[in-house]
Amino acid sequence: MSDVKLIYQSSTGHAYTVAKAVGNELNTEPIDIYEPAVLADTDLLILCIETRDGKPDHDLLDYLDQLPVNSIKDAALISTSASGRDYTELAVGLLGHKGISVYPKRLCLKSSILRLFRNRPDESDLKEARLFAREVAAACGQ
Numbered sequence: 001m002s003d004v005k006l007i008y009q010s011s012t013g014h015a016y017t018v019a020k021a022v023g024n025e026l027n028t029e030p031i032d033i034y035e036p037a038v039l040a041d042t043d044l045l046i047l048c049i050e051t052r053d054g055k056p057d058h059d060l061l062d063y064l065d066q067l068p069v070n071s072i073k074d075a076a077l078i079s080t081s082a083s084g085r086d087y088t089e090l091a092v093g094l095l096g097h098k099g100i101s102v103y104p105k106r107l108c109l110k111s112s113i114l115r116l117f118r119n120r121p122d123e124s125d126l127k128e129a130r131l132f133a134r135e136v137a138a139a140c141g142q
Contacts, residue, residue: 004137045075073100
């Protein structure tokens with residue numbers, strides 16, 4: 001497998017749980033956005049992120065804004081949200097602005113909030129994330 005990086009942003013632990021499952025599937029270690037990472041010459045960047053109030057976390061958007069231009073080939077997004085709706089358009093726009101081709105399909109998993117959707121993401125969500133990661137990796141030649 002070529003150079004695949006797995007970055008996550010997780011304030012509740014939901015995206016981290018997903019990133020661990022995806023990392024095991026692709027044999028790569030998840031990297032927190034707050035940890036230093038060299039992403040230049042990355043063939044595939046997979047982002048596992050949490051969204052709230054209809055958008056990604058501000059720190060994640062800042063992180064994406066700092067990515068090097070034209071040095072990451074492809075990216076894919078996996079997100080979690082309490083509504084189960086995909087709110088990653090801002091992230092997709094920032095990635096595109098950096099010259100990164102974004103996989104057209106995105107995966108959004110339901111996450112727990114307060115007492116709603118307890119124990120999410122659950123094992124079926126993690127299975128879906130692993131399958132999605134395999135699909136993306138194959139489509140991107142990994």
